Amino acid sequence: MQRYGWLVAAAATGVVMVLVAVVASGSDAAPQTQPGFLPPQGQPVVVQEPGGGEPLNYGDTVAYDACALLSTRTLGDLGVRIDPGSSFIDSHLDGDVPADAAVTQGGLDSISNCRYTLVGGDELNVTVQQTPFTTEEKVDQTRAWPQQNNVAVRRDRGLEVASYRDGAGWTTVIGRQKLAVAINFDLRRPVYGDRDQRQxxxxxxxxxxxxxxxxxxxxxxxxxxGPFAGVKSPCALLSADAFQLAYPGGPAPLVLEYADAGFATVREGDGETALRTTTSCVRSNVVPDGALGPAYRDIRLDMTVWDKPQWTVQRDRSDCGGSAVTLGVTLGDGAACLTDTGPSTWNLSFRSGRSVITLSTGGAAAGDRETVKRLLTPVARALVAKLG
Known part of the structure; x- marks a missing residue:
């Protein structure tokens, strides 16, 4: 599930990122949540919270979640903050997979991945590999990294643990049979809080x-x-049930979730300032060999949210003007259209409330306008119902 190629930078020409801190504080101070008011400097705009409830299962395997293993609260307790100009990137399960469907997803795939960018540009990436999602061979290869780098492995409560310098950064491997957790540190400063890199x-x-x-x-x-209170999770909108309106049959609990940590200010033509944030979700199905398999399907939802609904009108006109093809059905609050975003790639765009939403799908279907319309229009209707 390490599929990051579709993610784009949040900033665009004419957009200034507002540096409102997101994270990671060890306190329980409640952020300002009243819509229309900016959080004060140092308060979060997007808050990561524990999911709660029972862990999810991939067949008979209880699945670890990478962002739950290393949370923003833990990082805050260690004296570091998330860069508010960065994005949370989190791939994980969001539903159980029955044993008869829990097939291997390919040797390069991880069951969960979490990436944080710290103030200053440092990056931490946590990857979880578990069988049967990941092949046992791949899990064992990751567990063997320390020995391959001539690093001593210690035992801690039944786990193999080793950390070592890896080029300009550091790597930690935590393993046991059928499980490997890798932490990659891209560190650019000598001191973090009151700790040197090694500590x-x-x-x-x-x-x-x-x-x-x-x-x-x-x-x-x-x-x-703050001004974006109440924004719904893109992966809750693009639920497994919504996914199966386009691609029925079999579980679809694999999600790659993206959220701007902060927000942007955009100068409007009337002199006012609009506030904008973006969030996205890619949902895919569980099939043999994962993304390499012929039965693999995915749907991507990109959602741009503004602080006021009026700002969506101009973007809707821009997205659905020019060479866009009117969809011919009513969706949300304005024109719905199909846009050609590149060679053999059609997207479906519409607006609802203060959100502008784009749906797309991969594979050969993306290149056929009528197929994209047929597959994604029912999904869009389901999203509109949830946004209402």
């Missing part, structure tokens, strides 16, 4: 080991605050 890596590693030993937890969730 910071050691403390992050200890926190993740503690979380693995404590047991799997439900996926982390992301809540918008």
């Amino acid at each position: 910071f890596v050691a403390d992050v590693t200890r926190a993740v080991v503690d979380a693995v030993v404590a047991g799997a937890a439900g996926p982390a969730v992301y809540r918008h605050t």
